[in-house]
Amino acid sequence: xxxxxKIFGSVANTDNGEVSAATTFWYHQEGEVVWAEYRGGTVxxxxxxxxxxxxxxxxxxxxxxxxxxxxxxxxxxxxxxxxPDGRIRLxxxxxxxxxxxxxGASVIEEIA
Numbered sequence: 616x617x618x619x620x621k622i623f624g625s626v627a628n629t630d631n632g633e634v635s636a637a638t639t640f641w642y643h644q645e646g647e648v649v650w651a652e653y654r655g656g657t658v659x660x661x662x663x664x665x666x667x668x669x670x671x672x673x674x675x676x677x678x679x680x681x682x683x684x685x686x687x688x689x690x691x692x693x694x695x696x697x698x699p700d701g702r703i704r705l706x707x708x709x710x711x712x713x714x715x716x717x718x719g720a721s722v723i724e725e726i727a
Contacts, residue, residue, distance in 0.1 A: 616671055616695050619644040621703065622726045623651075629719035632709070633657050633681055640723060649673060657682045663691070671695055673705070688712045702727060 623640040637656035640663075642649060653661040661679025668674055673693040680686055691709035698704055702725040710718045 616667070616697075616703065617644060618642040618649050618703070623703075623705065623723040624726050626704075626722050626724050628721040631711075631715075631717045632719045632721055633679070633687060634721060634723075639726075649675075653679070665691075665693070677709075685714075687714065698724070700727070 619642065621642045623642060625634045625636055625638045628634050635656035638653055638658050639655050640651045640653040642651045647667045649665040649667060651663050653663070659680045659682055661677060663675050663677035665673040665675030672695070675691045675693065676689070677691060678686065678688045689709050689711045691707050693705040693707045696704040696706065704722060704724045707721045707723065708718070709721065710716065
């Protein structure tokens with residue numbers, strides 16, 4: 616699975632998440648290292664870094680600044696799915712590592 620120069624948009628998130636349909640992710644990849652910048656909606660600026668695991672999942676950490684002026688950090692495991700049209704969908708299980716430490720689930724899809 617290649618993520619370099621792919622753009623993703625959010626299609627679903629649990630209520631305790633800050634990413635929304637207004638959030639866009641710009642992905643890059645070098646070997647097994649994946650990173651992205653993201654922003655939009657309540658996210659002013661965010662960054663994530665991940666490694667591609669042997670099973671194809673992404674093991675990542677993320678951080679962003681939200682519109683309330685708060686920094687948020689977390690960890691995430693993303694499972695890729697290739698859609699019939701060839702785009703990538705990521706099914707994500709994440710947990711905040713600051714604030715309330717709650718868990719959630721989200722889905723982002725490659726924007727054609």
